[in-house]
Amino acid sequence: MHVTWRLQRLLHQFRHALATPSRNARTAVVLGRLLGIAFVVCFATGLYSHALQDPAPWMTFPTRPSWLYQASQGVHITAGLVCLPLLFAKLYAVFPQLFQTPPVRSVAHLVERASIALFVGASLVQITIGLLNTYQFYGLFPFSFRHVHFALSFVVVGSLAIHIAVKLPIIARYWRRRDAYDADGRLRETESPSDPDHPFGAPDELQRRTGSRPESGVTGRLFAWIDRAPAPEPPDERAIVSRRGFFAAVGVAAGVLVAFTAGQSFRALDGINLLAPRKNGVGPQSLPVNRTAKAADVEESAMDPDWTLTVANRGTVRSFAYAELAALPHHDAWLPIACVEGWSQYAAWRGPRLRDLLDAVGAPEDARVRITSLQQHGSYGVTEMTPEFARDELTLVALQLDGEPLDLDHGYPARIIAPARPGVLQTKWLAKLEVI
Numbered sequence: 538m539h540v541t542w543r544l545q546r547l548l549h550q551f552r553h554a555l556a557t558p559s560r561n562a563r564t565a566v567v568l569g570r571l572l573g574i575a576f577v578v579c580f581a582t583g584l585y586s587h588a589l590q591d592p593a594p595w596m597t598f599p600t601r602p603s604w605l606y607q608a609s610q611g612v613h614i615t616a617g618l619v620c621l622p623l624l625f626a627k628l629y630a631v632f633p634q635l636f637q638t639p640p641v642r643s644v645a646h647l648v649e650r651a652s653i654a655l656f657v658g659a660s661l662v663q664i665t666i667g668l669l670n671t672y673q674f675y676g677l678f679p680f681s682f683r684h685v686h687f688a689l690s691f692v693v694v695g696s697l698a699i700h701i702a703v704k705l706p707i708i709a710r711y712w713r714r715r716d717a718y719d720a721d722g723r724l725r726e727t728e729s730p731s732d733p734d735h736p737f738g739a740p741d742e743l744q745r746r747t748g749s750r751p752e753s754g755v756t757g758r759l760f761a762w763i764d765r766a767p768a769p770e771p772p773d774e775r776a777i778v779s780r781r782g783f784f785a786a787v788g789v790a791a792g793v794l795v796a797f798t799a800g801q802s803f804r805a806l807d808g809i810n811l812l813a814p815r816k817n818g819v820g821p822q823s824l825p826v827n828r829t830a831k832a833a834d835v836e837e838s839a840m841d842p843d844w845t846l847t848v849a850n851r852g853t854v855r856s857f858a859y860a861e862l863a864a865l866p867h868h869d870a871w872l873p874i875a876c877v878e879g880w881s882q883y884a885a886w887r888g889p890r891l892r893d894l895l896d897a898v899g900a901p902e903d904a905r906v907r908i909t910s911l912q913q914h915g916s917y918g919v920t921e922m923t924p925e926f927a928r929d930e931l932t933l934v935a936l937q938l939d940g941e942p943l944d945l946d947h948g949y950p951a952r953i954i955a956p957a958r959p960g961v962l963q964t965k966w967l968a969k970l971e972v973i
């Protein structure tokens with residue numbers, strides 16, 4: 538008896554805690570709007586990054602402003618981070634819906650719930666692997682991060698579209714605040730029992746507060762039994778999270794995440810860069826390194842005094858020794874490395890223009906260029922560059938960084954640096970440039 542009473546009381550308390558005024562359809566719509574924007578922004582910036590790395594034959598890209606990719610990558614990572622508190626908040630707001638009775642009422646209802654299950658699952662995986670990627674944990678997965686992240690983005694956006702279509706009536710009804718609440722600040726009732734305004738069968742007085750109807754059937758009887766337990770102490774009011782408090786908590790969580798990580802790209806926030814894995818200015822020549830020469834296994838080949846850079850246009854092949862490259866006219870470029878993992882930093886690069894080297898072998902203006910590194914293993918040993926980048930005056934075969942020869946970890950003897958490109962394509966330890 539005692540055990541039953543305790544259980545009753547515990548569940549009763551639980552029901553009070555769950556029955557918050559924030560757990561309703563209006564909250565779900567407000568959070569859904571923000572999440573929808575964040576997802577679409579991530580999708581668009583992600584597609585852009587993916588296209589740059591895997592350009593279809595017909596694709597050309599803007600090369601200015603030179604920080605275009607840096608901005609797009611920063612927005613992608615920031616929006617992705619913000620999704621985390623938003624998604625948990627949204628799950629919190631609609632959580633009682635998971636326990637609807639009966640679980641499935643019709644074919645349409647089954648489709649609705651299945652699409653939500655897919656959407657929630659795919660989004661959580663997507664955000665989690667994205668977050669792990671920013672901490673360079675992608676080596677842990679038995680799959681290619683980029684390809685899974687890309688494929689999942691279509692699942693997320695597709696199931697999001699279905700979700701929006703299915704919930705359109707609720708979204709429309711609660712879109713505006715004044716339609717959602719009455720003059721007393723209480724949520725207006727909805728007709729559909731599948732609306733996420735059930736405060737999980739809240740005790741009577743809470744049901745009145747939050748403007749929802751009592752449960753019926755088996756759950757109704759269960760809740761009636763639970764509510765026979767004495768009211769929990771401390772009083773109910775304290776267990777209730779107000780709407781304002783709830784949104785403030787979500788806002789603070791999102792703000793803290795952004796403020797404490799944005800320093801990995803924005804110097805101004807460097808001092809409070811507490812959560813991001815990368816720090817501005819930390820690394821050889823005050824620039825972070827993603828993969829070291831040792832990790833790329835190029836220490837020997839890059840330091841070889843007989844190193845040459847091969848430039849090829851079909852039959853026309855020329856080899857440039859380091860001294861020959863150093864004797865060519867040099868140009869300066871103030872450009873960022875913008876890593877897909879979320880950090881970016883500007884630096885002063887110097888060296889011959891890529892287009893001057895291409896001209897030396899008579900490469901056509903519209904040639905795509907394959908760039909090969911000394912690095913034999915890993916995915917970034919060979920990359921491709923479309924002609925608008927190859928011909929850009931800011932695209933260099935950089936020999937210098939901040940007025941000094943490149944550090945071995947930054948790509949000595951020579952590396953590519955180009956405007957508006959992802960960091961992964963700024964190939965280090967060059968071996969060969971060839972017209973495709």
Ligand SMILES: Nc1nc2c(c(=O)[nH]1)N[C@H]1C(S)=C(S)[C@@H](COP(=O)(O)O)O[C@H]1N2
Nearest residue numbers: 825826827828876910947960961963964965
């Ligand atoms: N050959 C080669 N080049 C490479 C890489 C690599 O792994 N191998 N990493 C790329 C990545 S992911 C980034 S972000 C930049 C980082 O350049 P940095 O180490 O000079 O800062 O180099 C790029 N160039």
Ligand SMILES: [Mo]
Nearest residue numbers: 876877960961
């Ligand atoms: Mo990177």
